[in-house]
Amino acid sequence: xxxxxxxxxxxxxxxxxxxxxxxxxxxxxxxxxxxxxxxxxxxxxxxxxxxxxxxxxxxxxxxxxxxxxxxxxxxxxxxxxxxxxxxxxxxxxxxxxxxxxxxxxxxxxxxxxxxxxxxxxxxxxxxxxxxxxxxxxxxxxxxxxxxxxxxxxxxxxxxxxxxxxxxxxxxxxxxxxxxxxxxxxxxxxxxxxxxxxxxxxxxxxxxxxxxxxxxxxx
Numbered sequence: 001x002x003x004x005x006x007x008x009x010x011x012x013x014x015x016x017x018x019x020x021x022x023x024x025x026x027x028x029x030x031x032x033x034x035x036x037x038x039x040x041x042x043x044x045x046x047x048x049x050x051x052x053x054x055x056x057x058x059x060x061x062x063x064x065x066x067x068x069x070x071x072x073x074x075x076x077x078x079x080x081x082x083x084x085x086x087x088x089x090x091x092x093x094x095x096x097x098x099x100x101x102x103x104x105x106x107x108x109x110x111x112x113x114x115x116x117x118x119x120x121x122x123x124x125x126x127x128x129x130x131x132x133x134x135x136x137x138x139x140x141x142x143x144x145x146x147x148x149x150x151x152x153x154x155x156x157x158x159x160x161x162x163x164x165x166x167x168x169x170x171x172x173x174x175x176x177x178x179x180x181x182x183x184x185x186x187x188x189x190x191x192x193x194x195x196x197x198x199x200x201x202x203x204x205x206x207x208x209x210x211x212x213x214x215x216x217x218x
Contacts, residue, residue: 026183027176030132031161039152042123044069045114047107047130047138051086052156057129058087060154061097066127068097070117073104107137107186111145118149125150132157133176137183140190 044066046057061069084094104113130138132155142151166172
């Protein structure tokens with residue numbers, strides 16, 4: 001009995017240590033500044049949040065990196081005029097090439113909304129624009145909803161997330177912990193789905209390395 005109790009304690013300690021180590025690795029990856037990249041795809045999907053996401057997606061669209069852009073999860077009271085101002089795009093460019101999605105209420109909803117939009121347009125590759133801390137879970141949910149799509153991450157690091165000493169900000173630490181806890185079951189679901197249903201899976205393009213040659217984000 002004593003040896004069993006000791007094994008259980010050691011097992012719990014090891015699991016706890018792995019979770020803590022995983023959190024610090026997660027935090028390091030999503031707070032570092034991404035290197036320059038040159039993404040091109042059929043479409044762009046922006047998962048709403050900070051206004052910088054929409055502006056960055058609009059920049060990529062204006063540079064011809066994709067044919068159209070979906071802004072997914074827009075608040076129902078936010079109109080097209082406000083979105084045009086946030087995006088910085090000319091009204092005619094916005095009207096021709098931007099679709100607004102109001103249905104999604106969470107990341108799972110974003111994935112469903114994006115899947116339907118991409119399917120209706122016949123798009124097989126997407127540039128995904130969202131906050132860096134939200135990107136791992138977003139890619140996992142999108143991969144579950146669109147197992148054959150090519151997903152190209154284009155993360156936006158929030159201004160409040162310093163590349164070093166993020167732990168000195170209680171708000172940033174709480175945000176990272178919350179997102180990490182949400183990410184774990186999602187990536188577990190994706191892993192199980194891939195084991196149980198082996199088939200061509202979505203391709204997640206690697207982010208370019210920083211000039212300092214730190215590890216790739218995803």
